[in-house]
Amino acid sequence: MSRTPAATQGSLDNLPLADRLRWLLAVRVGVVVLLPVAAWVVTRTAETPPVETLLVPGAVLLAVGLVLHKLSSLGRRWAVAAITVPVILDAVHLGWALYVAGGISGPVVYVIVLHVICVTLLGSFRTGLKLALWHSLVVMSVLKAVDTALLPAHGVVQGFDPLPYGVFLVAVWVTAMMTSGLGAVNERELRRRRYDEEALRRLAGALHEADTGAKVAEALLDFTVDAADSRLAAVHCHVPEGSAVPAVDLAVRKHRDHDAEPLRAVGAPPPGSLLAAAVDQGSTFLAAVKGPDRWVDDVLEGARRVVAVPFGLDGSGSGVLTFADDARSGSRIERRRVGVAEQAVAHAATAFARVALLEHLQASALTDGLTGVANRRAFDAAFDRELAVAARSGAPVSILIIDLDHFKKLNDTYGHQAGDDVLRGVGAALRSCVRPGDVAARYGGEEFALILPGATADDAVAVARRLRTVLREVEAPRPITASLGIACQHGAGLSAAELLATADTALYAAKAGGRDQAHLAGVEGPVTGVAVDEPTVARIPLPPVPTRAHAAL
Structure with missing residues (x-):
């Protein structure tokens, strides 16, 4: 079971300390004071000490308990003292009541057992076992005091007898252990339920704040x-x-x-x-x-x-x-x-x-209405987000910029309606080439972009090859080709503006090389194009970041 966070430990108490104190005060009045008096009435003989021998100590116990109960508001130490001190004194008083009213075979034994049960349930299983030990010592001390004439014998109280005392020990310890065991199981289950409720409340709060x-x-x-x-x-x-x-x-x-x-x-x-x-x-x-x-x-x-x-x-x-x-x-x-x-x-x-x-x-607000892919605003947000994820995880991320070749000429020759149809077809082609998690966006005019999280340079080149193939299948008055610029980095490195500008430079190289091809930043020559078939290329340093206006996000 996961440990309860310290911040919520206090809220998971099965019974608040103030309530424990109130219930223990009630137990003290009923079990420790009134029941011994009732036992005195039942067992009274001519030799029995007067009832004042029980009422006066009982009144003192109640006074001490009330004072400590008032002081419990001063802090946790006082509250703990308000529980432990009266319980110790209660056991001493019940040992005295056993001497006064019937001895080891009298009804006070049952009062002691009831006292152990009540304190164990209101305290803890450790408290119950400690109290059983304390009652055992107090009763033995009382009986030994009669044996040694420190207390006078009277009626049935004649001193220490191993057999009745053994029966008393069995009754007290069996009661304490059974109550402690059952109480521990129930307390653990209640704590689990309280913790589950608290965890569900935290979950509800987190779900309320979640926007994705x-x-x-x-x-x-x-x-x-x-x-x-x-x-x-x-x-x-x-x-x-x-x-x-x-x-x-x-x-x-x-x-x-x-x-x-x-x-x-x-x-x-x-x-x-x-x-x-x-x-x-x-x-x-x-x-x-x-x-x-x-x-x-x-x-x-x-x-x-x-x-x-x-x-x-x-x-x-x-x-x-x-x-x-x-x-x-x-x-x-x-x-x-x-x-x-x-x-x-x-x-x-x-x-x-x-x-x-x-x-x-x-998505409706972040989608290009004509092509069905993400618009520029969505692209900017997604690019920043994926670069941040890659910087934390060290994963690669790639960017492709696609510029349709001679699109203005197609638009002027066949009309804007034909140009719009081509752009819609290109948007569908882009969506068919991306994986779950990739972002296809219209960058502006006849320019598009792909964000490929987790894609290496080789993965991006494979996407570029596939994209050149599907673009040729777009229904249009003439075959559609494109120039592509690719940039890739692993983990933290260039900013969004710098990486995008690097891909833009590769796009310039693709256009200057005759169009209908893709260039990868840092690689000399096209990586896919009309005359390229699995080329062997040499790495060269990345070109400086250009100052083209749209390089900055």
């Missing part, structure tokens, strides 16, 4: 690895094409003590996989994975026991929370994990639906 699907997934995973006590968890959301909101394939994974990491290039779960089975079943299940499963092997690192909690996305798609389960089969913690995970998923599903609608509205 990735942030919703991250909040859900933070909750899962903490409250469900899992070392590894992942969430996958799938919204198919043709839904009310744009198609989505979102996968995020989190290890305990590590930040959540987005997983790219994750599509819909294949038939027969764990995720597909969870969506088909529509209810939570614990899977014992015995065969190969791409999701479990790659994402959950080959976990053998996996809990899968599916959820719907407001009728538009589905999602599954999965996490590795290391608990033994049938254990209490396993059932609790499932329960809190289901509650968390119910909150997250609503948040996913809300964020999907929000992202749909934002």
